[in-house]
Amino acid sequence: MTERPVARGVTAELLARHDRPGPRYTSYPTAVEFHEGVTADDYLARLGEADGLGDAPLSVYVHLPFCDERCLFCGCHVIISPDHAAAAPYLELLKREAELVADRLPHRRRFAQLHLGGGTPTYYSPEQLTGFLRHFLRLFRPLPGAELAVEVDPRVTTAAHIDALADLGFNRVSLGVQDFTPAVQQAVNRIQSLEQTAALVRRARERGFHGINVDLIYGLPLQTPETFERTVESVVDLGVDRAAVYSFAFVPWVRGNQKRIEEEALPSPETKLTLFALARERFLGAGYEPIGMDHFARPDDELARAKREGRLRRNFQGYAVIPGDDVIGLGISAIGDVRGAYFQNEKKLSTYREAVGAGRLPVARGVLRSADDEVRRAVIHELMCNFRVDTAAIGRRYGLDFERYFADDLALLRAEEAQGLARILPGRIEATPTGELFVRNLAMCFDRYMREKHAGEARPVFSRTV
Ligand SMILES: C[S@@+](CC[C@H](N)C(=O)[O-])C[C@H]1O[C@@H](n2cnc3c(N)ncnc32)[C@H](O)[C@@H]1O
Ligand code: SF4
Numbered sequence: 001m002t003e004r005p006v007a008r009g010v011t012a013e014l015l016a017r018h019d020r021p022g023p024r025y026t027s028y029p030t031a032v033e034f035h036e037g038v039t040a041d042d043y044l045a046r047l048g049e050a051d052g053l054g055d056a057p058l059s060v061y062v063h064l065p066f067c068d069e070r071c072l073f074c075g076c077h078v079i080i081s082p083d084h085a086a087a088a089p090y091l092e093l094l095k096r097e098a099e100l101v102a103d104r105l106p107h108r109r110r111f112a113q114l115h116l117g118g119g120t121p122t123y124y125s126p127e128q129l130t131g132f133l134r135h136f137l138r139l140f141r142p143l144p145g146a147e148l149a150v151e152v153d154p155r156v157t158t159a160a161h162i163d164a165l166a167d168l169g170f171n172r173v174s175l176g177v178q179d180f181t182p183a184v185q186q187a188v189n190r191i192q193s194l195e196q197t198a199a200l201v202r203r204a205r206e207r208g209f210h211g212i213n214v215d216l217i218y219g220l221p222l223q224t225p226e227t228f229e230r231t232v233e234s235v236v237d238l239g240v241d242r243a244a245v246y247s248f249a250f251v252p253w254v255r256g257n258q259k260r261i262e263e264e265a266l267p268s269p270e271t272k273l274t275l276f277a278l279a280r281e282r283f284l285g286a287g288y289e290p291i292g293m294d295h296f297a298r299p300d301d302e303l304a305r306a307k308r309e310g311r312l313r314r315n316f317q318g319y320a321v322i323p324g325d326d327v328i329g330l331g332i333s334a335i336g337d338v339r340g341a342y343f344q345n346e347k348k349l350s351t352y353r354e355a356v357g358a359g360r361l362p363v364a365r366g367v368l369r370s371a372d373d374e375v376r377r378a379v380i381h382e383l384m385c386n387f388r389v390d391t392a393a394i395g396r397r398y399g400l401d402f403e404r405y406f407a408d409d410l411a412l413l414r415a416e417e418a419q420g421l422a423r424i425l426p427g428r429i430e431a432t433p434t435g436e437l438f439v440r441n442l443a444m445c446f447d448r449y450m451r452e453k454h455a456g457e458a459r460p461v462f463s464r465t466v
Contacts, residue, residue, distance in 0.1 A: 007277035009434035012270065014419060019269045019466040021454075022440045023447070024249075025384050026316045027342060028377040029367050031335070032462075033449055034344050038366030040355075046339040047104040050326045057112035057143055058105075059324035061316065062094065062136070063331030063345075065119035068156065070257045071190040073178070073220055075249045075463075077333040077347060078119045087123065090331075090349070091132045093356045097330050100361055102139040110143045112322045116150040122157040126164035133168050147172050147211075147322055154197045155190075162200065166207035173204045174213040174244075179220055180231045187221040187265060194234055201238050211302055214240045218275040219248030221265035228275045229282065236286040241301040244318060245279045245294050247272070249463035269466045273437065292319045292385055293439050312385040319385070332362075341368045372448065375400070380443045387439060388430035412445035440465040 023030040065079045066087045081087050102109060121129065142148060149172035150165055162173070177197055178190060185191050197214075204212055214235050218228060235243055250266065252258040267275065280290065288296040289304045292312065297303040306312045306321040313323045316335055329336035329345060332352045336343045343366040346352040355362035369377065375398045382389040391402040403410065413429065416422045421435030422442055431439055444450050444465075454462075 007273050007434070007437055009420065009432075010273060010437065014421075014434075015269055015273065015466065017419070018438050018441050019464050020441075021462040022444050022450070022465040023462050024440065025380050025443050026314060026318070027335070027337070028380045028447070029342075029369070029373055029449055030447075030462075031342075031344065032454075034342060034365040034367050036365045038341065038343065038363070038368060040361040040363040042341065042366065042368065043336070043338070043343045043361050043363045044104060046341055046343075047101065049339045051105045051108050053325065054107055055110065056108065056326070057110060057146075057322075057324040058108065058140070059113040059115070059315070059320075059327040060111050060140060061115050061117060061327060061329045061334055061336075062121075063117055063119065063329070063334040064090075064121040064124065065332055065349075066090070066123040067118070067120045067153070068123065069189070071178075072188045072257055072261050073190075073217060073248060073250075074257060075251060075255050076119065079332075079349065084123070084125075088128065091124070091128060093353055094132060094331055095135045097356050097362065098136050098139050100356070100359065101328055101330070109140050111140050112143050112146050112324045113320065114140075114142065114146065114148045115317055117317060118151055120153045120156060121150050122152045122161045126158070126160045129161070130164050130168065137168065142169060145322070149174065149211075151176065152200070154200045155192050157200055159199075159203045162203045162207055162209075166209065171209055172211045172213075173209045174215060175200060175240075177214045177231075177235065178217045179223060179228065180234050181223070181227040184220050184222045184227065188261070198238055201240060211242060212240045213242040213244060214238065215244045215246065216279065217246045217248050218279060219250070219267055219272040221261055223267055223271075223275060225271070225274055225278050229278055232279045232282045236282065236288075242291075242295060242297045242303055243283060243288070245276060245283075245296070247276070247294065247463075247466065251463050269464075273466055276437070293436070295319050307385075310386070314381055314384050340374065342366045371398075374398070375405070376446050376448060379406075379446045383431070383439060383443050383446075387436050388428060390428050392427040406446065409446045412451075413442065416442055416445065438465065 065077055066081050067078050068082050070080050148170040150170055151174045153176050180194050201212060250258060283296040289299055291297050291303050291307050302321050313320045315323055327337040332345055332349055333347045334345045343363045346355060346362045346364045352362045378394060379389050395402040413422055413424060417424055421432055421438055423430050431442055435442060
């Protein structure tokens, strides 16, 4: 046991009341509301509308799902294939899908943001990635100052990968770390040395990458405040520009690989919150600024500047700086956000292959957002990015009386206010410093689906908020 206190202002009772299943709000409505009534025809119609916007910048997300081996904690949509030859045809399908989308956007091919996520994009060789990206970059072109980002696993990423990506114009990189403690690494089947991580950070910096990010996870088996503090200190010593400190989303009923994690080895909710509070203290002490609910950035980093200037945005990758006006998703399970609707691709490789092979856009489900979805999305977005909502501005923007429209939601928020987590003021609402630790719970007050559909569900669809 540790003598360290749980985060400031957090009593055991407060924690018990708030540690419950809830979304991370990378979208609203969240992905569990996506349904099969939304089809490729809807996507075609919205792409047609999007093309009419001419020069408006796009964001593009490309999902590269393959990994050599499964980390036991992993909640991402991955395909484990030690046989690399089996993964090669996927790149051809991606090229074809990019062509199908590009055909529908003859006037709108310029992007402000390209993100390669996974899985592990650098599972592919530098030559394979270059082959796919050259093709993609002939179809879609970066705008001046565009952000080209890639997620890498330092265990499989070489200097040649970094060089190839830099040569193609990539300027942002995010490295998966999670925890440097050997016992924790063993418990999650992910052995990764500090040295290999440091070498990659150095190489990325030499090749002009900025906004270099490291991902950590708190709440993993065997983590203690002492071990996690050492991990955070190592990350600070690496001198990265940004760090994401994610709450471990433990959803074994959705991700079978997590069943192999020993539940008794997981830290308690109190310890979990202490781990985050400690990481926060260490990053702030080292001069980083807090960004949204789980990121930290150096004051001169783009993310910190965007936060100060009110330009921070939330998207499926977390927090973003220069999002396009529409998001194109390519690859299995990828989610697009085009002209007021979310579209998610087929999650299974076989169905994805079938659709793309037949020249069809591989949309499997989605949501066409209603006017009510849009205004709630704006409120939740403000809360998640800035911990406050300018309710007067929302009222003006959407032509409604905030107090009246959100009467039920504000009643829920008042209960949070009574517990010291929020303040409801004339013209604005805000999270208190303690409330910032529970911002997902505050956002849930404005989530209509949560209370009308998911309240009291026996089998939760979301991870716990702490
Ligand atoms: C696609 S992975 C990153 C790239 C690469 N595959 C790697 O692991 O280094 C994206 C990030 O998601 C986070 N992540 C994965 N599973 C998670 C979970 N169950 N809970 C919280 N974060 C998770 C990890 O921090 C991971 O670095
Ligand atoms: S955490 Fe990264 S490397 Fe590990 S299984 Fe998930 S996507 Fe693959």
